[in-house]
Amino acid sequence: MLDAPSPRCVICPRQLLDHETGRFICLPCEHRIDQDLRKLAGPAGLYARLCLRIQPGRGSDGPAVSGTPGRAMPCNEAVLTMTANGGLVSTLETWVEDWATYGLARRGAGGRLQHRVDTAIATLRLNLTRAASRHPALKDFNQEIGSAVRAAERLITGERAPRRVPVVCGCGYVLKVTLDTDDCSCPGCSTEYRHAELMSLPIAERSAAA
Numbered sequence: 001m002l003d004a005p006s007p008r009c010v011i012c013p014r015q016l017l018d019h020e021t022g023r024f025i026c027l028p029c030e031h032r033i034d035q036d037l038r039k040l041a042g043p044a045g046l047y048a049r050l051c052l053r054i055q056p057g058r059g060s061d062g063p064a065v066s067g068t069p070g071r072a073m074p075c076n077e078a079v080l081t082m083t084a085n086g087g088l089v090s091t092l093e094t095w096v097e098d099w100a101t102y103g104l105a106r107r108g109a110g111g112r113l114q115h116r117v118d119t120a121i122a123t124l125r126l127n128l129t130r131a132a133s134r135h136p137a138l139k140d141f142n143q144e145i146g147s148a149v150r151a152a153e154r155l156i157t158g159e160r161a162p163r164r165v166p167v168v169c170g171c172g173y174v175l176k177v178t179l180d181t182d183d184c185s186c187p188g189c190s191t192e193y194r195h196a197e198l199m200s201l202p203i204a205e206r207s208a209a210a
């Protein structure tokens with residue numbers, strides 16, 4: 001009699017190995033998430049570097065867009081959105097709240113935005129290994145953290161958002177994907193696609209892409 005196939009990582013297609021039994025995600029995926037969190041934190045992290053692109057508002061704690069509106073850098077608004085209260089810090093703290101309900105994170109005590117970012121990342125990193133076998137929504141967590149890192153990197157390097165390519169599902173639905181798109185399911189027919197499968201779908205005609 002054949003053994004049941006071992007479960008797969010909920011993030012990548014890898015089958016979990018013996019030493020990964022009981023986990024939702026594989027060790028390489030855990031390592032990648034940890035790296036992403038690390039990239040965002042600290043005085044040399046992506047968040048701090050984004051904040052440097054904005055002059056502190058006079059007398060206020062929050063960041064403000066530098067210069068007059070007409071002369072503002074084109075990316076300033078996106079930088080502001082990400083660095084302000086409600087941006088990255090809220091994404092992280094929302095996950096801290098969520099993980100705390102599983103006993104997997106400790107809520108921070110507030111403070112300045114950079115401190116709140118660092119505190120949230122510290123508790124998430126500290127508990128990531130335990131979360132790997134206890135938290136059911138690591139796929140969403142990975143996606144949100146990963147896209148925050150990529151967005152921050154793009155803002156810092158001034159790179160534009162990746163071009164979205166329209167590809168056609170077997171059911172005729174046009175999916176807009178980028179090279180960064182992880183797996184997704186077709187809204188038309190619910191087919192689940194892995195990244196590599198998305199990349200091999202036929203590209204939609206220009207008229208369909210509009």
Ligand SMILES: [Zn+2]
Pocket residue numbers: 009010011012013014025026027028029030
């Ligand atoms: Zn994995």
Ligand SMILES: [Zn+2]
Pocket residue numbers: 169170171172173186187188189190191
């Ligand atoms: Zn479809």
